[in-house]
Amino acid sequence: MNSLIVVSILALVVLYLGLFKAKNALLPVSVLGLVAALVLAVCEWNSGAAPIFSGMMHFDNFAVAFTSLTVVSTILILLLSKQYFEKISENVAEYYTIILFALAGIIIMVSYHNLSMLFVGLEIMSVSLYILAGIKKRDFASNEASLKYFLMGAFSTGFLLFGIALLYGASHSFDLSVIAKYVTDHPEGLNPIFYAGIVLIMVGMCFKVGAAPFHFWVPDVYEGSPTLITTFMATVVKTAGFAAFLRLFSICFAPLSDFWMPTLLAITIITLFIGNITALFQDNFKRMLTYSSVSHAGYMLFAIVALGATSSNAIFVYTAAYSLASIIAFAVLILVKEQTGSENFDSFNGLGKKNPFLALVVTVSMLSFAGIPLTAGFIGKFFMFSSALQEYHIWLVVLAIINAIISIFYYFRVIVAMYFKDAERKELVSNGYFKLVLGASAIITVVLGVYPSLITDLF
């Protein structure tokens, strides 16, 4: 709860710093404020016994864990933003503010205990992101990404709201524990509109997390947005979407899994195949990463399909591993694009000779994406697959392993380009912040891969 207050106030402070032209203070103040929010969040571990604010929010360990994860990812992304926004526009403070407001919405999304807070958090986050996607005002791709994201986001919110209205009609409450009680009190005959509500909420949430067949906006929006904003969407926003999805389904709808599980199972399998097979045919590195993000959404859906005691932990480990690997990949992409002006695989040629450090961290990130042992990505996949096996979804795991093998092809294309293809290029210069973020993310990825027990026994 304290971290939410700190982040909201921090956003306003940063806005005022922009008003008083204190441009050099923006980044230090934002990062220090976020570190304070992180410390406050961690201090609340094990202390959120009951819902607060008249049952609106509940800072249980789930909320604390995901708040910390999103705050850490945001700190890493903000450190990359040194000199980035200055190139786009004069008014830099607004971007920091909007990112922080989006983060405030995300903290509400991972800690809600009432469907109205889910809606409010989701909208605070989405409206901020519509603006962020379009911050390159003169750039057509950015314009298009912004408009598409806005129309699709508002459309999916409509579905989510209709679902919430139907749940309210059946259970007469927005409170998660009252809805859960309504479900358990009526084991035989639930009101049919309750089932319709579940389906509509599922559609709305699948839109938000970018699961097929509702993924069609993801590639366009991720590719058109400025790369730093894409990083934010692919890591923090995706984490928050899955946390909100899992929170709703594990608290309220777990007893009804016979009803919604087959649909979600089909969505998972379609998402895995569409994401991976389309990613195979991309020549653009950024577009490949967006399709790989669709396929990773498929892996993350495993935790909801095989809903059980370990689901929260599995999705936490997976999103942490995926966020770190994405931050590395997108950060190096920013550097490469600055030098060569292109986002294709070819622009990575010869990177291994000139910038051994960058090539090494990209290799770690690709191995983590592909789920090779000794990286955090492997632990994430291992958790997902074992929780699915516990619920006897053997065919799902077989299909997922086929997909993991497909994905190795396109992740290794980058590694091959960096080390085995030669090209005339100059050494990339990066500032200290980049080195810090890249080094830290790569080290954490490897450490989590070697000592998974650091985060696997959290819940």
Place this chain on the structure above:
Amino acid sequence: MDNITATIQVVPLNHYILLSAIIFTIGVIGVLIRRNAIIIFMSVELMLNAVNLLLTAFSAYSGDASGQVFVFFIMALAAAEVAVGLAIIVMVYRNTNSIDINVLNRLKW
């Protein structure tokens, strides 16, 4: 207040559900088949208002005010969305001189 609730309850609840479902469907179809960004946007608003109607009806029937409070949340956030959305549409119009979403196909498969 009792008066309004009584008036709302003159019509059976199922009729409200059907009416909002129909309005919602009109909104969904509008988003899917129209090509003008403003009209798509209006259709989205239609979807949200169908939800508002449904929530109000449920709230009056169950004698619980929280549904009506939720309607205020939806109205406030829909207004925020309108502010941002119209700004985005203006930005697109300045660059392309059109608000037909078919011109927005520079990013493709």
